[in-house]
Amino acid sequence: MEPVLLYDTTLRDGTQGENVNFSADEKVKIALRLDDIGIHYIEGGWPGSNPKDQQFFDLAKRVDFKHAKLVAFGSTRKPGTTPEKDENLKALLTSETPAVAIFGKSWDLHVEEVMDNTLPENLAMIGESVKFLKWNGREVIYDAEHFFDGYKNNREYALQTIAAACESGADFIVLCDTNGGTLPHEIESIISDVQKHLEEKGCKSPEGGAVKLGIHTHNDSGMAVANSITAVRTGAVMVHGTINGYGERCGNADLTSIIPILCLKMDRPCVTPDNLNQLKFVSRYVSETANLVPYNNRPFVGRSAFAHKGGIHVSAIMKVPRAYEHMDPELVGNERRVLVSDLSGKSNVVYKAKELGVELGNNGYDSKKIVSEIKNLEQEGYQFDAAEGSFKILMEKFTDRFKPLFELESFRVTIEKDRDKPCTASATVKISVEGKEEITAAEGYGPVSALDNALRKALDRFYPDLDTMRLVDFKVRVIDGTRGTAAKVRVLIESRDQERIWSTIGVSEDIIEASWQALADSFQFKLAKEEGARIGN
Ligand SMILES: [Zn+2]
Secondary structure: OOOOEEEEOOOOOHHHOOOOOOOHHHHHHHHHHHHHOOOOEEEEEOOOOOHHHHHHHHHHOOOOOOOOEEEEEEEOOOOOOOHHHOHHHHHHHHOOOOEEEEEEEOOHHHHHHHOOOOHHHHHHHHHHHHHHHHHOOOEEEEEEEOHHHHHHHOHHHHHHHHHHHHHOOOOEEEEEEOOOOOOHHHHHHHHHHHHHHHHHOOOOOOOOOOOOEEEEEEOOOOOHHHHHHHHHHHOOOEEEEEHHHOOOOOOEOEHHHHHHHHHHHOOOOOOOHHHHOOHHHHHHHHHHHHOOOOOOOOOOOOOOOOEEOOHHHHHHHHHOHHHOOOOOHHHHOOOOEEOOOOOOOHHHHHHHHHHHOOOOOOOOOOHHHHHHHHHHHHHHOOOHHHOHHHHHHHHHHHOOOOOOOOEEEEEEEEEEOOOOOOOEEEEEEEEEEOOEEEEEEEEEOOHHHHHHHHHHHHHHOOOHHHHHOEEEEEEEEEOOHHHHHHOOEEEEEEEEOOOOEEEEEEEEOOHHHHHHHHHHHHHHHHHHHHHHHHOOO
């Protein structure tokens, strides 16, 4: 099958998404990751529009991409000038990228009512700009902005705009669903008509074959991926998208879905299997760099994409994973997860025990007994599918394998409020490790942070490697609001070190007690891991 060219615009269209920002340095690092997984074209930004993008292209001049072509993005020349005098086009050339993308208007509404321009001048702007860039030795990707809306409004004119780009030597004509309102069946019929029209007009690619079409979609109707895939099926050979679907409004087409669909389900070569299994890593890398929480339910690469909760599902996937999985998660670098919750059956516990290396049944605690204990705890408000760290400790307790790496003797927390000043909190913690006691005090922004600081200080004498660990999230939920102040609270703490993230849970009628449970589990989990590493376990 013919390969499909992947065109990533995370660094340009992606950064138009709310809360998505990258520094020039971060952009270079992301571009290198994209190059690593075999993206063919990386759109780095709009050098004519802001100094940060200009800085990125300056930095990128010193970078050797193994595979990808870097693309600078801009617009056609302004009305009433020449390409040679147009600052925008000049900035594209000074970026020194092998390829450039320029967008032009296809929708008469934009030309006449938004731009206050004339239809013929718009055609001249497209043709002259493409010619100018080709003359300067660039590969030219022409983005037909609002193509589908333009086509619906004035088919003849929309077709004239792309014919102008073709006749001037554009290497790719990319049809854009800029407003994201087009549906897959419309994409199919419009692209088919475009192909027919360009052929009838005798338009060719610069190599002499059929015009090479690309697709650029937005997700305002939840159709960005479906529309891209439909376009490829109809004959597009280039797909634009962003990692994690970041982009303006509802985002762009998500390459983390498009890539596995093309490779695994349509047999369209685009990246190698080795690159494909880096996909989850790249998705995380980009969300971490953007400082955005990754969506758990993102197809293919989300944490929950292959997570099984229902007992029937779990017993089935233990026999045949295919029974409840559309593909092997490892192909995209993801993993199968089994969740433990009140929907659990025995199979979940057996699977989980195996995963954690816990042997069941040695002390009379078989999977059936554990399931019933878990169900009791869940009645009390525990929820283990979101707290794998605490679940591991619980399983170890059930099977007499739990070795506490510290024990609490006592703690005291004081909170002080002085008029309208912010609260201050301090905590004293007394712990013992193998019979040796340690008592410390610390302050914090609130009671949990004070406890965290005091415990850390106390443990430091015994376990000096704790500075890589930090708390990243703290969630409190009232479980039974109908009982007023006697209602229980559930505290979930998420912690991380350089290698992994883990969650722990505490439940109590007292928020500090619940927080302590979750905090203590989090440190026990971290220390057990260090201890395991130390004794080569
Ligand atoms: Zn776009």
